[in-house]
Amino acid sequence: MKTAALAALLFLITPAAALAAKPPVVVEFYTAQGCAACVEANGLVNSLAERPGVVALTFPVDYWDYLGWADTFAKPEFAERQKAYLAPLALREPYTPQLVIHGMSQASAVEAGKVEDLLNEAARTRGPAPDIQFIGPRRVDVGSGPAPRGGGEVWMVRYDPQPREVVVRRGENRGQTLEQRNVVREIVRLGVWRGRPTAYTLPEAKEDGLQTLILVQAPEGGRILGAKPRETLLARPGPN
Structure with missing residues (x-):
């Protein structure tokens, strides 16, 4: 009887326990190597990359390439992700250098005081996260929890945790060496999450x-519901 009662109790508390831990605050930095204002912003983001409880991701965009320097890390899908935040964050157009904090708020990446306030607010108000577990090299499980209407989205982000120096040879930042941290190299939508273990x-x-990060997020640029990084993963060996 005691064993059965204990099992029943564990069954009742497990879902709550799975939702007890709060995720790290995810900061998305939209930038371009050819953007003059982004040089100062890199310093702030580089410091955030070292902060416990924060995952800072650099998303280089390509829409400033016409100024004379093609960003060496930019991908069109990064600019599309930034555009998805326009309506939820009541913005008319995308800009750089921009920080999006946990899908909840945004600020210019040169407004250090405002960014600090928004980080504190996100840390204080973000809700419990669904449990996220990596199972081997090719599978991730997302547990149960309250899902947005229509379901949330599960994203995989792979980024380079090593600082990378880029010498800009043309455009507004000609002659400058930029140090960029946590540059995103790949983002893939894995599927829908409807609040059930999947x-x-x-x-x-x-x-x-590369470092792999899983995001559970409300759709169409909504708030981030959960986030979990994993250990670095080696690429598949190529042919000899």
């Missing part, structure tokens, strides 16, 4: 040494 397949890594 398993997702991870694509193979295309580069060595």
